[in-house]
Amino acid sequence: MTRALRVAVIGAGPAGIYAADTLMKSGTPCTVDLFDRLPAPFGLVRYGVAPDHPRIKQIVHALHRVLDNPSARLFGNVAYGRDLLLADVRTLYDAVVVATGCERDRDLDIPGIDLPGSHGAAEFVKWFDGHPDVPRDWSLEARHVGVIGAGNVALDVARVLAKQAEDMLVTEIPDNVHRGLAANRATDVHVFARRGLAQARFTPMELRELDHVPGVEVVVDPEDVEFDDGSLAALRESRQTQMVVKTLQDWALRDRRPADDPALRRLHLHFLAAPVAVLGTDRVTGLRTERMELDGGGGVRGTGVFTDHPLQALYRAVGYIGSELPELPFDALSGTLPHAAGRVLDFDGQQVPGVYACGWIKRGPVGLIGHTKGCALETVGSLLADAADLDPAPVPDPAAVVELLEERGVRYTTWDGWLQLDKHERGLGEERGRERIKVVPRAEMVELSQVG
Template sequence: MTRTLRVAVVGAGPAGIYAADNLIKSGADVRIDLFERMPAPYGLIRYGVAPDHPRIKGIVTALQRVLDRPEVRFFGGVEYGIDLKLDDLRQFYDAVVFSTGAEKDRPLDVPGIDLDGSYGAADFVSWYDGHPDVPRTWPLHASQVAVLGVGNVALDVARILAKTADELLSTEIPDNVYEGLKASPVTDVHVFGRRGPAQAKFTPLELRELDHSPNVEVIVHPEGIDFDAASMAAIRSNKQVEMVVKTLQEWAIRDAGDRPRRLHLHFLEAPVEVLGADGRVVGLRTERMELTGDGNVRGTGEHTDWPVQAVYRAVGYLSTQLPDLPFDHASGTVPHEAGRVLDLDDQAIPGVYVTGWIKRGPIGLIGHTKGDALETVTSLLADAPLLPEPPFTDPEAVVRFLEQRAVPFTTNEGWLKLDAHEIALGRPQDRARVKVVDRAEMTAICRGE
């Protein structure tokens, strides 16, 4: 390909930035524009990772190096489907890569799940991470809380609910989140998993972090520590599973301490109904499960009612359908082959690609996104010689397009201003930063207004 390859990436989280990085490292003559609906980049890192995970947030250093590359431009505050559509992007780019992730909660079909006091984990995560598009307050009125699910997100939610606000004050939590958590009357957080400990989806590191708080007693209920043949095979073949199980077993037999708050881990307890009165959550009913030998479970008919006043479901994220793209509603993904988007006849749509959770579903850790992006970029580069040249090749044409539509977009330079501003806000309090929450304020700081 003799001309410069121009690529638009929709979504500037890790998936989108890794795609840009792979394009640059390929050695191709390429220019990449990243479009992000938030004024700031990083997606899941900024708005989906718990604030007390500084090691994970350290990934931003590598991501920022990509944004600083001369081949890359960042356009924040630009929403696909509203500010521009696929036909618009095709006017300026040879190829478009969608990396919009997943930020909605997967539904859970049990009676009572829609009662007042029943929440999706994704919404709560967005609140404590200071997402501009969610309310500034959160109804933290429950003394006893249930969290459904045993993945990393479930443990994040449980840990943030159980910790005291002062423990989180050194992190980047916004002031409104600190005040909300400070007023919480919580004493007990119960985490429920329908399968056994060897089938838990959280990592050993995430599990051990539960036990680091001086104010939270972690209690593993021993009746759920059970294993079948498939469980034992998983323990023998997977080091992470072995480490998780070993930790849970040790915690299950230790004496409980006297820390003021308690975080309970229950295995082989499946939620069957959220109990309500006057439209509000007053309890959770679970059914005792038993392992069937192959790692699956069946119900025993034995039920327990837990007197909780709030329920958080952490049973997975779900992507949102994108305008002008096909969508598999069952999996919450865009149909594709090696990253090439497929139409309703399973034919590749020329110049349109996906990567990240919108491609493979919300599974895996952030690091798994690198290999995913490489596959998509490999497909794109293989197709590049056959892609038609866009009508407008001047890099400033898309800038003029956004300005004509009065889109108040932000740039990488603007983001660096906001980044410095948030760090400066945290400095007097010896905090990493104080995150700006309001979208208009974020945009104004980025644009120097």
């Protein structure tokens, strides 16, 4: 190929941006166009990380530098499968990297899970992160709330539910989220984990952070502190597991604060408590759990002892799953694109020409944001190894995609448009002594991103 390689990246979150960065640093002459269905870039960092975790959100600075590269272009507010089809991408680009992530809640197959008052954690996270495609209002009338899960998303949901709204005002939350949190009536938030302390997926920093929330007491039942040979092996193998278990043990042993303190919210961490049914007829009234016991190998088995916990709302944080993409093979069980080293495969195991996958849509929702760099390196390595055999794009002119989107009436946003929106949000924040305040409505985001 005598010209620069032309690559489309579907998804402008960390996975897509790292793939673009790896391509542009590879030494192979190339240009990369990134497409995202949202008007703003950064995906999970902007809409999946809790607003009171500014340390994690700082990764935006590194992603920002990638999109500043003149070899990259951003097209926001462009939905693959609607505004841009696979045939379009194959016509305009030599290859495409799909990096759409996993943003749906994985199902939990227990009776009553669909009752009113039962929610997926992902939708709640999108709400408090100001995602443009979820309702502006969220009912927080429940006094006793349950969260199912033993990972950082469960902690994020529980922490936000337990915090006072005023403590969130230092973050970038929009006004509608602050109003919703100010109306929160929760006094007790219960987190239910099916397995034991040594199997919890919390990271130490996020766990310890719970104990520094003003007006919140973290409660661990001493009876939940159990270990078997599998648990002890996990402790020996992982410094992170040791830190998590020590924190939980310390909380289990300390004295409780007065039960009648009206200003206190309590965050209860329950282990060895497997959810078996959501209780209620017209809406959630509780959760039934089965007491589990360690099986010696780090797993658990049921004991046949059940407990009903009175609750008025429930959130499941049992994992994310990817969404099917038009005209591409999809493994519905794992929620991923079938692949070999990032090369997308059809249902016969044959490579789909010129189509690659990166990030959670490739490997599932595992690993932290930083793990995506290695994933991008593998995928881009496969793409570059195939470069000489790729069918060249029939219409490689960079202007052609702009003409196509304009012909279809797509009101897309650009990198310059994001810089304009970013400046506006920072200005809103500066007026109130905050770093930024997010703009939520999609139409307003698109309007503010128009340049010229």
